[in-house]
Amino acid sequence: MRVRIGSLPQLKNFSLCLAFVDVILHKDYKETHGQSTPYMIYLDHENVDIVLAIRGLHLGNQSDYADLFDNKLGQTMFDGGYAHNGLLNATRWVFDAEHEVLKDFLKRNPTYTLTFVGHSLGARVVALFTMVEL
Numbered sequence: 001m002r003v004r005i006g007s008l009p010q011l012k013n014f015s016l017c018l019a020f021v022d023v024i025l026h027k028d029y030k031e032t033h034g035q036s037t038p039y040m041i042y043l044d045h046e047n048v049d050i051v052l053a054i055r056g057l058h059l060g061n062q063s064d065y066a067d068l069f070d071n072k073l074g075q076t077m078f079d080g081g082y083a084h085n086g087l088l089n090a091t092r093w094v095f096d097a098e099h100e101v102l103k104d105f106l107k108r109n110p111t112y113t114l115t116f117v118g119h120s121l122g123a124r125v126v127a128l129f130t131m132v133e134l
Contacts, residue, residue, distance in 0.1 A: 034063030035093035037122055041101060050105050050112050056120025079131055091128040
């Protein structure tokens with residue numbers, strides 16, 4: 001589906017400055033079962049990019065607070081160090097749900113780069129996501 005960002009109500013939370021993109025998928029809170037904030041994957045043909053964009057904290061959503069406050073300080077080992085438990089769980093959930101989709105689109109679009117972008121809580125998730133291998 002080819003859309004102009006902002007033309008679909010369910011995408012209004014993503015403030016993207018792109019003319020046209022092909023939305024591969026969009027998952028809201030219901031589809032993430034509260035394991036992650038909403039996110040989308042899209043093809044940005046103008047910049048030859050496959051983008052995973054993860055939304056930030058929603059102050060009215062309890063599952064976001066559950067991720068944020070789930071921090072077993074010094075107890076969650078990750079990549080030779082420690083990571084925030086709730087953010088690592090959200091990262092693993094998105095990775096498990098979407099890594100095959102991302103791999104498939106990289107194979108079908110070998111000249112495209114892969115970009116992870118997020119705001120607030122989503123930025124923390126994508127920061128960890130960059131450390132996970134596809």
